[in-house]
Amino acid sequence: MSSTVDARLPPVRRVPAARVRQALSGARQVAVLDDDPTGTQTVRELPVLTRWTVDDIRWALRQGKAGFFVLTNTRSLAPDAAAARDREVAEACLTAAEQEGVRLAFASRSDSTLRGHFPLETDVLTDVMAQHGQAVDGVLLAPAYVDAGRVTIGGVHWLRTAEGLTPAADSEFARDATFGYRSSRLAEWVEEKSGGRIARGDVTELTLEVIRTGTDEKVPASLTDVRDGRVVVLDADEDDDLRATVLGILAAEGSGKSFLYRVGPSFVRARVGQDAQPPIDDETLAGLVGPGHGLLVVGSHVGLTTRQLDHLGRQRRFTTVELDVPTLLDDTRAEDHLRAAVATATAALAENLVVLSTSRALVTGDDEAHSLEIARRVSAALTRAAGEIVAARRPSYVVGKGGITSSDVATGSLGIDRAWIRGSLLPGIVSLWEPASGPAEGLPYVVFAGNVGGEASLTEVIERLERA
Missing domain, CATH: 3.40.50.10840 (Putative sugar-binding, N-terminal domain)
Structure with a gap:
């Protein structure tokens, strides 16, 4: 065709x-x-x-x-x-x-x-x-x-x-x-x-x-x-x-x-009269990213994101902290589950990249409204956990993986209100913001859609950030 x-x-x-x-x-x-x-x-x-x-x-x-x-x-x-x-x-x-x-x-x-x-x-x-x-x-x-x-x-x-x-x-x-x-x-x-x-x-x-x-x-x-x-x-x-x-x-x-x-x-x-530009160069990136390791927050459930995570796991060591969706939806167990996840991630950031994610099995509702409500509850839990981790130990950068996830992390976890778009980390995809005010001022925030790039794209972005 x-x-x-x-x-x-x-x-x-x-x-x-x-x-x-x-x-x-x-x-x-x-x-x-x-x-x-x-x-x-x-x-x-x-x-x-x-x-x-x-x-x-x-x-x-x-x-x-x-x-x-x-x-x-x-x-x-x-x-x-x-x-x-x-x-x-x-x-x-x-x-x-x-x-x-x-x-x-x-x-x-x-x-x-x-x-x-x-x-x-x-x-x-x-x-x-x-x-x-x-x-x-x-x-x-x-x-x-x-x-x-x-x-x-x-x-x-x-x-x-x-x-x-x-x-x-x-x-x-x-x-x-x-x-x-x-x-x-x-x-x-x-x-x-x-x-x-x-x-x-x-x-x-x-x-x-x-x-x-x-x-x-x-x-x-x-x-x-x-x-x-x-x-x-x-x-x-x-x-x-x-x-x-x-x-x-x-x-x-x-x-x-x-x-x-x-x-x-x-x-x-x-x-807006812009042309396609090359990704942010290494020197500029090094000036934006601080010392230490980063936090990758994953909420997207599209197949490409799962494959990208699998590729990242084959290429480098990191600490995985997974929020189990059925547990998050259980009011009797959700709070303890969240506290344990935050404690594990905070401790691990001192030594390693941390991947905070929801469990990969997609849970949907009986209809569109119910599916949206489940998505909102899970996203709220993920956002809260990410925010508490960043408050306890500021990472060198944060990556939000998935459209809704990256929005909720920007506003709910990091408290970003005004920022500048500094450019991309891959050609035409994966945006890096520099917060201009609020508690995350100066903390590089990377917006990575769930449905873009190839299987190695997430690995390439993380490797660049960790090197910087």
Whole structure:
């Protein structure tokens, strides 16, 4: 399938990131509402917030960057709670923007494997923007994550693997207990996830044939007639495709159009005018990481994470402290189990890397709501344990493995409220934050999604951090 799809694509139209940066003059700053922290892994030197007071957002706006991230962690919430949080964040962002005299665009950043609250989150943001006099003409859907091989071609979302292109709906991610789906064609996926409210025939597809051929005017011309919140699927197989599309979006917005972005990590990089950058070099990393050993906190249950942990175990010695999920869900035994785990990990940090994880057997509920509740309880226990370990013996760095896990560790375990994204530890994946305030100020925090990299990627990251 891969060769068949690739063979019929028009040649790539090269668009340097510098052209996007030039076009950003006078453009709206983009507030990226990230439903877990892993959307930061494609960018660098941008502010990231885990709180959304008006003062926090005004701080981010004053940094003078093309955009900033607000970590909402809504993927871990039930739908009603996710909607309420999105509304609260958006209201605070618009209030802060009004006070700073800044115009804002919103990006709802979610999973490149299509897991998350859609169309719920874009519906909420559309409503808030309309209440502030910013009617949304179109919802631009661009889940591509080029660095990790998640691409959209011909309106179909694919995962690029060693065997070729696999339709997203055929992957393990489509069988997610909470956010599973059946459709790989995004127009059909929109219809499926909206329960038929948005018909596939009402979804526009902006294909590579349009993006890669013709002039710079072709993309904005394709967006001219988009109105009334219409969903537009954006093809993207390379970063140049996204930069070409962003140039068209900025031109259309400059002519008065208003768009809301529902996107994966790669679109954000294109929208803020950044190019793919090499990972943080060893010298810089050594200046960030302190002496001693690190703490790796693992909550992700995808198969790739398990294989990465197995690989790490074959390559180096570490102390494993496992929280048994059935025990955590037993109110009579959970407290003693947690105390013992914290004591073991704290003592081990003096001599070794510590891996704090939940047991690998996935426990799910009877339905979506029950599965989410189990996930929240387990995550709360993992977050508490990590926080108590860090308070008792500060590690040289902390790694959060898994989207929801890394969010909960950032906010609950480390108390991060404002931070800077310093870059990646692997090409285009695995973000390193430097907390700018709070109890973890200066402690390197690494955000490592559960579903990215190869089997050796976790080992490579840990080896770099331990050497530093």
